[in-house]
Amino acid sequence: MLTIDGSQGEGGGQVLRTALALSLVTGKPFHIRRIRAGRGNPGLQRQHLTAVQAAAAVGHADVRGAQLHSSDLTFVPGEVTAGEYSFAVGTAGSATLVLQTVLPPLLRATGPSRLTLSGGTHNMQAPPFDFLEKTFAPTVNRLARVSLDAAPAPASGEPRVPVIEVRLIHPGFYPAGGGEFVATITPPAQWQPMELLERGPCGGQRARALVARLPAEIARRELRVIQAQLGWLDAELLVEEIGDSAGPGNVVIIELSYERVTEVVTAFGARGVPAEAVAANAVERTQRYLASDAPVGEHLADQLLLPLSLAAGGTFRAVALTPHATTNIDVIRMFLDAEIATQREDANSWRVTVSTK
Numbered sequence: 001m002l003t004i005d006g007s008q009g010e011g012g013g014q015v016l017r018t019a020l021a022l023s024l025v026t027g028k029p030f031h032i033r034r035i036r037a038g039r040g041n042p043g044l045q046r047q048h049l050t051a052v053q054a055a056a057a058v059g060h061a062d063v064r065g066a067q068l069h070s071s072d073l074t075f076v077p078g079e080v081t082a083g084e085y086s087f088a089v090g091t092a093g094s095a096t097l098v099l100q101t102v103l104p105p106l107l108r109a110t111g112p113s114r115l116t117l118s119g120g121t122h123n124m125q126a127p128p129f130d131f132l133e134k135t136f137a138p139t140v141n142r143l144a145r146v147s148l149d150a151a152p153a154p155a156s157g158e159p160r161v162p163v164i165e166v167r168l169i170h171p172g173f174y175p176a177g178g179g180e181f182v183a184t185i186t187p188p189a190q191w192q193p194m195e196l197l198e199r200g201p202c203g204g205q206r207a208r209a210l211v212a213r214l215p216a217e218i219a220r221r222e223l224r225v226i227q228a229q230l231g232w233l234d235a236e237l238l239v240e241e242i243g244d245s246a247g248p249g250n251v252v253i254i255e256l257s258y259e260r261v262t263e264v265v266t267a268f269g270a271r272g273v274p275a276e277a278v279a280a281n282a283v284e285r286t287q288r289y290l291a292s293d294a295p296v297g298e299h300l301a302d303q304l305l306l307p308l309s310l311a312a313g314g315t316f317r318a319v320a321l322t323p324h325a326t327t328n329i330d331v332i333r334m335f336l337d338a339e340i341a342t343q344r345e346d347a348n349s350w351r352v353t354v355s356t357k
Contacts, residue, residue, distance in 0.1 A: 002030040002334055006071070009327025011038015013048050017101045018306060018328055020055040020075060022335035024105035025310060029076040036071075043069040047093025047119065051101040054087045058102050058113075082109035082187075089119025092177035094126035099183055104306055107163065112186045121172045121179035122210075122251050124268040127299045129168050129181055130253050131264040135300055137164040139196070139261065140307050143314075144188035163188055173212055174268075176247025194314030199295040200259025207282075208238045208253045212245035218275045222252050225279035230286065250275075252282040261295040292319045292348035301325050301352065308354040309338045315353045317345070 006015050019030055036042045044052065049068055052075070056063045060078030087098050095117040106113045121129040127136070141162045165184040172179020207226045209219030219239040227237060242249070250269030255262060267282035269275065289297055294317040296304065301318035302325040308314050309332050318325075321342060329340050339355040 001074075002028055004030055004032040004331070004334065006032045006035040007037035009330055010323035012036050012324075013051075013097065014302075014324050014327050015331055016048060016073075017051055017097060018331040019335075020051060020101050021104040021306060022332065023075055023077045024055060024059040024061070024080050024102075025108060026335050027077055028335055029074070031072075031074045033072050035073060043071045044073070045069075045093060046091045047089050047095075047097060050087055050089045050093070050119070051098045054085070054098050054102050055105075057085060057087075058083075059105060080105045080109050082106060082111040082113045082185075084114045086116040087118075089117075089177065092120035092123060092172060092174040094123045095119035095121055095172070095179065095181065096123075096129060096132050097126050099132070100303065103164070103183075103185065104310055106185045107187050107307070108310070109185075109187055112184065115183045115185070116180065117183065118178070118180040119172060120174060120177050121168065121181055122249060122266075122268070123174055124270075127264075127303070128251065128253070128266050129166070129171070129179075130255075130266070131299060133166050133168070134255060134262045135264050135297070136303055137162070137166055139300065139304060140164055143191050143194050143307060143311050162186070170244040171210075171212065171242055171249070173245060173247060173249025173251070176245070176249075178246025191311035193312040194308060194316070196260060196295050196314070196316040198317075199261055199293065203257040203259060204236075204255075205232065205257065206236045206238060206255050207232065208240055208255075209279075210240045210242055210249070210251050210253065212242035212250070213248040214250055214269075216241055218250055218269065221275040222279035222282075225276050226252070226254070226283055229280070229283045250278070252279055254282050254286050256286070256289065258295065261300075263289055263297045263300075265289065265297075288348075289319055294319045294349040298322050298325070301350075302328060305329060305332060305340065305352070305354065309336055309340070309356060311356070313338070313354040313356040315351065318350045318352060319348060321350050321352070
């Protein structure tokens with residue numbers, strides 16, 4: 001049984017989520033101690049406990065220590081089973097990170113799965129649903145694109161489906177939560193190596209300012225800052241008023257679309273933080289991405305490592321490698337015989353190569 005120190009690296013939930021996913025894929029049990037010791041509220045919080053419960057459900061696992069605030073957990077995986085599942089965080093904790101936990105094993109299951117996940121969909125502590133929809137899912141789908149295109153068409157004549165499809169039912173903001181989305185996972189027959197070294201031509205850009213149960217003027221103020229600092233056109237700026245949210249919320253979402261990748265940058269409003277400061281935060285991180293020619297943003301670099309290690313490997317260039325990414329690499333090496341090499345190219349880009357055996 002593997003023994004894992006949950007305080008290593010970024011010291012948060014990434015160690016636990018990656019360990020759960022890889023345990024289900026490899027069949028290796030593990031014992032993790034000092035869970036999230038690097039956080040101000042250590043131990044299992046609601047979203048982490050839901051991730052454990054979700055992993056246990058899809059993998060028929062034997063789990064000990066799965067209680068709120070627990071800092072010690074033993075996980076013995078069983079057989080991963082495709083099917084229909086529903087997982088509810090019960091708070092504004094990130095539902096997208098629960099999906100991150102069970103997605104890798106379900107991508108290797110013997111059939112398709114449909115998941116309904118509820119909780120926070122737009123949470124400042126995790127990539128929001130828009131990143132999942134516009135950036136992560138399309139990139140993973142491309143890992144199977146070649147094999148899907150090369151395979152014979154289904155006998156029924158139906159079109160081939162993406163590996164991952166996600167659909168937002170309604171958003172959930174901090175602190176009320178209450179969001180919901182559906183994810184459909186269809187394991188491919190095989191994976192292909194990925195090379196993502198260039199963005200390709202720009203296909204468009206837009207900034208959306210979302211407000212739920214808050215004045216629309218907040219969104220307009222944010223977009224004025226973005227227009228002034230990035231010089232974008234009126235047609236590239238959109239106010240969205242959310243009518244089906246369980247509570248108030250505000251988020252700025254900037255999308256940069258290229259031929260090979262779409263980068264999503266987000267900044268969240270909070271009580272006492274001026275709208276102008278929220279927008280300036282989004283602009284600063286957008287400018288940091290634009291200052292590099294690397295296609296993979298920092299959040300995608302973190303989340304792409306696991307699919308590549310479980311598929312056929314590949315190479316990508318990233319704007320930055322965060323502690324989440326380096327922690328992911330360390331945990332992947334515990335479970336898999338995969339080689340992950342990182343090389344800094346310059347101040348604004350890294351090259352990452354994943355080799356599988």
